[in-house]
Structure formats: C-alpha cells, structure tokens
Amino acid sequence: MALDYRKCAEEISxxxxxxxxxxxxAHCATRLRLVIADNGKVNKKALENVDGVKGMFESNGQLQxxxxxxxxxxxxxxxxxxxxxxxxSKDDVKKAAASKMPLWxxxxxTPGDIFVPILPAIVxxxxxxxxxxxxxxxxxxxxxxxxxxxxxxxxxTAFALLPVLVAISAAxxxxxxxxxxxxxxxxxxxxxxxxxxxxTPSNQPAVWTLGFLKIAQVGYQGHVxxxxxxxxxxxxxxxxxxxxxxxxxxxxxxxxxTVLLTAFATxxxxxxxxxxxxxxxxxxxxxxxxxxxxxxxLLMGALYPFTVVMGLHHMYNVIxxxxxxxxxxxxNIWMPIAxxxxxxxxxxxxxxxxxxxxxxxKSVALPSSLSASLGITEPAIFGVNFRFMKPFIAGVIGGxxxxxxxxxxxxxxxxxxxxxxxxLVYSAGQKVPLGATTYGVTGIPGLLAxxxxxxxxxxLLISAGIAFAVASVIWKEETEEETTEKTEGKNEEKSGVNxxxxxxxxxxxxxxxxxxxxxxxxxxxxxxxxxxxxxxTFSGGVLGDGVGIQPEAGFVVAPFNGKVSSVAESxxxxxxxxxxxxxxxxxxxxxxxxxxxGFTCLVKEGDEVKSGQTxxxxxxxxxxxxxxxxxxxxxxxxxxxxNDVVCG
Amino acid sequence: MKTFNYTITDPVGIHARPAGILVKExxxxxxxxxxxxxxKSVNALKLMALMGMGIKQGDxxxxxxxxxxxxxAAAEIENFFKNNL
Numbered sequence: 001m002a003l004d005y006r007k008c009a010e011e012i013s014x015x016x017x018x019x020x021x022x023x024x025x026a027h028c029a030t031r032l033r034l035v036i037a038d039n040g041k042v043n044k045k046a047l048e049n050v051d052g053v054k055g056m057f058e059s060n061g062q063l064q065x066x067x068x069x070x071x072x073x074x075x076x077x078x079x080x081x082x083x084x085x086x087x088x089s090k091d092d093v094k095k096a097a098a099s100k101m102p103l104w105x106x107x108x109x110t111p112g113d114i115f116v117p118i119l120p121a122i123v124x125x126x127x128x129x130x131x132x133x134x135x136x137x138x139x140x141x142x143x144x145x146x147x148x149x150x151x152x153x154x155x156x157t158a159f160a161l162l163p164v165l166v167a168i169s170a171a172x173x174x175x176x177x178x179x180x181x182x183x184x185x186x187x188x189x190x191x192x193x194x195x196x197x198x199x200t201p202s203n204q205p206a207v208w209t210l211g212f213l214k215i216a217q218v219g220y221q222g223h224v225x226x227x228x229x230x231x232x233x234x235x236x237x238x239x240x241x242x243x244x245x246x247x248x249x250x251x252x253x254x255x256x257x258t259v260l261l262t263a264f265a266t267x268x269x270x271x272x273x274x275x276x277x278x279x280x281x282x283x284x285x286x287x288x289x290x291x292x293x294x295x296x297x298l299l300m301g302a303l304y305p306f307t308v309v310m311g312l313h314h315m316y317n318v319i320x321x322x323x324x325x326x327x328x329x330x331x332n333i334w335m336p337i338a339x340x341x342x343x344x345x346x347x348x349x350x351x352x353x354x355x356x357x358x359x360x361x362k363s364v365a366l367p368s369s370l371s372a373s374l375g376i377t378e379p380a381i382f383g384v385n386f387r388f389m390k391p392f393i394a395g396v397i398g399g400x401x402x403x404x405x406x407x408x409x410x411x412x413x414x415x416x417x418x419x420x421x422x423x424l425v426y427s428a429g430q431k432v433p434l435g436a437t438t439y440g441v442t443g444i445p446g447l448l449a450x451x452x453x454x455x456x457x458x459x460l461l462i463s464a465g466i467a468f469a470v471a472s473v474i475w476k477e478e479t480e481e482e483t484t485e486k487t488e489g490k491n492e493e494k495s496g497v498n499x500x501x502x503x504x505x506x507x508x509x510x511x512x513x514x515x516x517x518x519x520x521x522x523x524x525x526x527x528x529x530x531x532x533x534x535x536x537t538f539s540g541g542v543l544g545d546g547v548g549i550q551p552e553a554g555f556v557v558a559p560f561n562g563k564v565s566s567v568a569e570s571x572x573x574x575x576x577x578x579x580x581x582x583x584x585x586x587x588x589x590x591x592x593x594x595x596x597x598g599f600t601c602l603v604k605e606g607d608e609v610k611s612g613q614t615x616x617x618x619x620x621x622x623x624x625x626x627x628x629x630x631x632x633x634x635x636x637x638x639x640x641x642x643n644d645v646v647c648g
Numbered sequence: 649m650k651t652f653n654y655t656i657t658d659p660v661g662i663h664a665r666p667a668g669i670l671v672k673e674x675x676x677x678x679x680x681x682x683x684x685x686x687x688k689s690v691n692a693l694k695l696m697a698l699m700g701m702g703i704k705q706g707d708x709x710x711x712x713x714x715x716x717x718x719x720x721a722a723a724e725i726e727n728f729f730k731n732n733l
Contacts, residue, residue, distance in 0.1 A: 442726045535665075543695065544669035566700030573664060575696040582666065582696050605700060637668075637695040 003071055009078035012065065015050065017041025019083025027076040030371075030379055032065040038065075053363040055383035059309070066383045068367075103341035111315040113173045114228060118158075120166045122317075123440045125158035129446050133415075133437065159420040162321060163220050164190045169422040170228050173642030176235025180255055184230050184262055185546030188271070193219040197325065197421025214277045214455050215267045222325025222420060224318045226266070226274040233270065234262040261411040282322040289333050294404045297337055299405025301463075302396050305340035308381055313338075320439035330417050331435025331451065333407070339375075339442040339456075340402025340463040346372035346443065347398055347464030348391035349380035351471035373464075381606075391471045398467025407433050407457045411452050434459070444529035476625065494618055500555035511547045511559070515643040520611060522559040523585075523632045525552040529648055530635070538633045543584060546635030547647050556616040557586055558609040558634070568592065571599035580643065586633040587616060588623045596624030649714040650722035658733045661704035666733055671695050673728045679715025681725065 013019060015038060023035040036042055042063065047056050052075060057067040067075050115122075132151045136143040158165060164185035171181020193203040205218035220226055239252040288296030307313045320332045346369050350559050353365035364383045372380035385392040410431045417426040426432050434456065436449040443460075450456040503524045511527055512519035521527065526549065533539045533548035563580030572587040572594065588600065598619040603609060623630040639645045658666055674681045681692040685707060690697040692711070704711060711723050711729070713722040 390682040537668055542672050543664060565696040568663065568699065569702050569704075573699075575699060577696065582694075584699075585697070586664050592663050 003052045003075075005052075005071070005074040005078045007076050008050060008067075011050040011083045012047065012075075012079060013082045015043040015046045016063070016528065022083055023075070025079060027067075027072045027085070030066055030068055030072055031204045032067055032072055032076055034065070034078065035061065036063050037361035042082070043351065054360075054379075055387060057382045057386070059382075064382070066364075066379055068479055072380040076306070092413070108232050109315075110173065111224075111228065111318050114122050114169045115167060115315075115317040117172070118169050119317075119365040119440045121165055122159040122438065125155055125438065126640070127438065127445075128155035129159075129437050131434040131448065134582050136415075149213060156420060156422075159321075160221065163223060166224055166227045169313055170231035171235060174232050174235035176238050176519045177255070178232060180234060180258060181231050183259055184234050184266065185227060187263060188223075188227055188230065188266065190219060193217050195219055195421070196223070197327075197419070215274075215395050217303065219510075220271060220275065221543070222321065223275055223278060226271045229270045229274055230266040231280040233265050234258055237562055239260055241547055278318075278322060280383040282319060282326060283318045284328060285334065286323065286326070289337065289407050295405030295410045298400045299402040300337050301340045301406075302400035304338060304399060304403075305345060305381060305392065305396055307379070308341075308377060309386060311451070313400045317439055323435075323438070327419060327421070327425065329435075330419035330423075331433065332437070332439050332449075333433050333435040334443060335436035335439060335446065335449070336406030336434050336456070337403040338461055339446050340406055341399035342372060342377045342393075343440045343460050344398030344402055344463040344467035345380050345385055345392075345395040348395040348471040349384050350464070351394070352384050352388065352391050352466045352475065355472065355475065359564050363433060364524060367608055371639050373443050375441055375445055388475065390475045391467075393469045394474060396469035397470050398465070400461045401466045402459050402463025409455050409459075411455060413451070417451070426453075500557055500614040500617075503553070504557045508612075511549070511634055512545075512645065512647050514581065514636065514639070514645040517560060517578065519546075519581070519583060519634065519636070521549070522615075522634060523549045523551050523553075524555070525632070526550045527648060528631070530633075531632055533589070534629045534635055535631075535633075538589070538635065543633070543648055544582075544635045544637040545639035545645050546584075546633065546646065549620075549632045549634060551587075551620055551630055551632055554618045554620050555614055556587065556614045556618070557616055558611050559583065559585075559634070560611050562609060564603045564607040564609060564615075566606050567601050567603065570594065570596040571601040571616065572596070572618065574601060574603065575637075576609070580638075581636060582638040584633070584635045584637050585615070586635070587618050587630070589631060589633075591623060591626075594626050594628070598626070649712055650718045651712045652722060652726050653710050654726065654729045655708045656703060656705050656733055659705050661701055661707065662698060662701070662733065663710060667695055667698045669691070670728070674725065677713075677715070677717050677721035677724070678700065679718045679721045681721070682712045682714070684710040684712070690722060702725045706722060 016022065016034065017038060018540025020390065021037050021041050023037050026033045047065065052067060052071065053065050054068060057064055111239050128151070132148065132155050136148055142148055164182060167181045171178045194217055198634055199205060199218060205216045208215045208217060238254060238258045241249060241257055245253050288300065304313065316334060316338065320334045323329050323332050323334060346606050349369035353362055353369050356365060368379035368383050372478055381392065385395055408435055413426055413428055413430060413432045415428050416424055417432060419425050432451065435451055436446060437451065438449045441449050447453055447456060459589045467483055508520040510518040516546060528548045528550060530541065530546050530548060537543060538548070556574070558576065560578050562576045564574060565577045565582065566575035570592050572588060572591045573584065576583045600617040601615065602617065605616050609615065620630050636642060636645060656662065659665070660733060662670065671693055680714055682689050683692045683698060683701070685703055688701055690701060702705060713725060
C-alpha cells in the first residue's frame, strides 16, 4: 500500500505541536530530521504510531523520524507545505541542533561533520584502489601497463590531496569562505613543499629561515587534524575581520590578511604541533588494536555502536586516514573493528526480523538489517536494536567478538603493500594484519576493500552469528509476542479512534432534526428509515422516532453537545440528553446478549460530551459472528413530546 | 398511592426494548409511576432514566402508582410486568 505522504506529514506535524514548534527541518536518505523548540509538545508515542514512521529517536538535539529511502523526501515536501516551515539544509538543522549541545560533544562531532560530506570521494577512490590492486594481483601484465599507471593515478587522487577536501569541508562547517579554505588546503600540499610521504631520515626537507623562526619545507599529505585546525583559525579570523574592517576595503583586506595570518599560524604553530599530536593519536589507536592482545579491539568493537548512537563514529575517519598513510601500517586495521560492530548489529536486527510476529516491526527490521549488512547501521540500531535494547546488547557482544578476531588474525601477504603515499610497507611473504585499503566502507561492500577475503568472511560470520544467536536467546519470544499483541491491540483501538476523529471532524449531515435541535450522524455508514431497522421494537417506534445506520466502521461519536444520561451495562448503548432531546444510540439488535464483548464505551453516566467526541467503539465482525444484526438505532426516545421531528 | 414489588424474570432486565414497551404501557394512564430499586427512584415515563438504573434479572423493584386512576393502573401495570418482564 502506497503511503499517503500528505497524511503522514500532517500527522507528524500534529504530534510535534505544529509548524510553529519547528525550528528547522531537513532530511537525509532515510530520516526526517527536525529541531524542535519545545520538546514538551512532542507526542512521541503518537509519532511512532503514525503510518509511515518506522521509528523515532532523539540524537544530537534533533528529533529524527525514520521514514525510509525514496519516501522521506516526499513526506518532507509535504511536511514543508503542511507546517509552512522553510526548507533547511541538513547543515542548518545540525547547526540549530548544535546550539543545544554541550561543548565536548560539539568538539567530538566536528570531525564527523567534516568527513561525512567528503565520504563519496573517499569511497570512490578507495574502492577504485581496491579494484586496481586486485586486477594487478590477478593479471601481472596489467601492473606494468599504461592502464595501471593511469587508473592508479585516478584512484589515489582523493587520498594524495586529502587535505584539500578536508579544508573545503571544514570551511563549510566552520562558516568560513570555502575558497579561502581551499587555498589553505592546497597550500598545505603545495608542490613547492616536499611531499611528507617522501621524508625519510636521510631525506629531510629544507628549511626557510624567517628571522628567528624556521619553517620546514614539507607538506601535510595524509594529515587531517592540522588541516581542520588551520581552517578553524582561518574561519574565525575571517569572521572577526569582516566585523572590524571598514566595508569599503573589506573585499581585499580581509581575504589577504586572513590567508597570510593563517599561513603563518599553520606552518609555524598548528602544523608542527598538531601533526605530532596526530601521530600520537594514531600510534595510540594502532597500539590499541595491535599490541593489547586483542583487548583494545574487543573494547572498541563493543563501544563502537555506542559512538554510532551518539553520531560520533565518523571521527574515526581521522584515525583511518592516518593508518592508510602511515609508514608502518599502510592498512586500515580499524575497518575490521568497525565492520565487526556494524555486522553484529545486522545479525541482531536480522534475528528480530525473523523472530517477530508484528508485521510493522518486521517491515522495519528486515530492510534495516539489509542496510546494516551494507554498512549503514543507523536504521537497524535506532529503528530496532536500540529500541528494544536487548538486540543492541547482542550486537555489542557479537561486535566485540568479531573485533577481537579481526585484530588477532595474521596472514602471509602474496603482494607488496604500499601506503597511500606509495611507500612500501610490507613486501610479499610477510605476515600482515587484516585491513582495508580505504575507509568509509564496512560490511559486505568491505569485501572490495579488504586484503584477505576468507578471513574477512570469517569475521563477518563470527560477528553476525554471535549477535544473531545471542539476540535470539535473550530476546524471549513469549514476552515479545505478548508485548507485540498488546501494542497491536492498542494500535487497532487507536486506529478506530483516529478514524472516528476523522469522521467527526468532517461535515456530518443531521439524521434527525426537531424544534429543539439537530442530531448529527453519529455513526459512519448508510442511513436507513426507522421502519427498516430489523427489529420490531425499534422499527415500530416504541422507543421513539429516529433512523437506523448500517455501520461501516466500529465507532459512535456524539451527535451534539450534551450529557450522557445512561450507559448500558453491556456497553452497547448510550443515552444522551441535550436541550430537552433524549436520544438513544443502540448498537446492533439484541446485542445486549453479548454482555459487552466487542464493545467499549468511553464515557460514563453524567459525562458532558462535545459533538464529535467518540462514545463507543465496537467490533462489527464480532457482532456478525455472534449472529446479530449490526444496525445502529438512533432514536429520539421522547419524540412524542417534541415538535417538528423530521428523520432521515 | 398504590405500591407493589416485583422481581424481574426477563433475562436482559429492563433494557431498551422492555423499557420502551413499559413506557408505552405506562403512558396509557394518568397516574404518575415511579420505579424504585434500592435507593434510586425514577419516573417510569423517562425511558433513559429507567434504562440507566441497570435493572437486571433477579432484581426486586418497587413500583408506586399515584393518581386518579391508580387502582386500575396499578393492577394493569402489575399484570404487564408479570407478562413481559
């Protein structure tokens, strides 16, 4: 069934306090991302039950609704029309959200914000490098052909000049001029500087002497943190200068001063200091993975999904980029850990998908698990695993086990391994760890980037298998079935109420009018004359004049503003009074004998009701199954005392 | 004023249909008819009120008939109860 985008958007809007409560709205591939002014107005329960919303969670100050690929953009378009909110880019939403975030989280989030936009370039380059190397391995003559030289050049462009991409992206994140950011990035890998990858103890860069200051003539190939900081300084300088420089000279003074000051800061302070710091971080990560007997990897595999929940996992790109350019590694050995963590969430989610009976949950869990197997775990984590917690824990356990395995295995490489700088790290015949030639890919696509496919497959199997098994065990079926049934029951009831609200809010015709007022149609369905009600008491007018309604939906709403004068013990009939009118709404014929089974009366004697308020929910199928007629009698019991009564 | 007690035998008690025909019967007379169950009393001409008492099979009610034709009415109404309720 196709989703009604408009309805979905309207329901979302209704449950978040309307358009006025939306600071900004954006969407990504699967999610509607909203920043809400007053979270108190958000009805989370109701949001989850909106048809089309597969799940919701709050993260980084955003309210995120999982809607799905291909549909989220349509719901988003309708949402903008419904709420009158203007389109915000994802960045705007993130910025609005960031203002609500503590500083430490903002800092941790920054590398992710910078890396996410450039991931397509990284993934393209990485996969291409993997393919080119695989071809060279399979066809020796290819390695010496012009094809290889050309494709290799194409493939490693993004890596060789990574600081440029990082600088541009960082300028956008920090609000600086993108082109000035690009200048800083290019400057840091300028051809006039010695390539950082070619530096060896015997091949040291020359030095420029500026008075007492010395600048090494070396680039920042493969570095990330110094680039981000340089652009941060640049952006801050630029913004400040725009404020203090008179407008008439702003156009040339500000860029000039910005670039010049940033250049000094970069090459004298930021670069030297932070490339050392970065090397320590890298060494630390590398030590964690390779030298702790697997304990570090085990911990990281377990903690990884928590960083996904916080949206901080993209910061690992910094580590991964560093590993690839490292002269001692040349391999992304972080990737197997990430894969173990992600693939374990896939296994846990798959267990839920297979075990659950609830159709809605299944329809979320199955595609989410597939997406997770391809390395995009957010739908599985937020939509399923984290929601039920136990599958998430199962994923954590599977991820830890897989990461442990991935960090401990070694195999003999049949080819030489070069880092992104092109320097030889391992030669054929040496024992090497499991690692990838790129980053940004995990799970099944990781097969293209990994250096040992059989070991990688074992890692996938261990992670997902353990998570699947644990999730199947700790996620007990009986309890799950119970809760599923309960929520299903609630949903049904809820949908009855929703339908009733819809019916009540539409224009309803009057079924009875008299001098004292009107009785609006209380039940959805075909109105028939009183005489045709299949019961002689009703049809004969003993209980007063009125109409019958052949119900199409199982609800009764109040036909006018009034007071509840009586409620049948078996919940199938209700009496109402208003302005001298006494009205009986009686659902079905002889249904008193059902003793209330299939009927829920939502009001009690003495209640004041508003026109359109839901009074009774009933189950048409149950009435039929019990052998009774389901016609609803709507009768003015004191019609004899009223003037000008017109029915139908 | 005439009064009599009656124990309901109709399996569904004084519900919509029985209440309807009871009201119809009572309307024939000029006397005011009151139905009492426990501490609650209602005018028996008021269908809603009557139904709202939730009188069930086995409940004993007190019916009071008060007015010009009360002798005749009370007897007829008691008969009506025996035959219908």
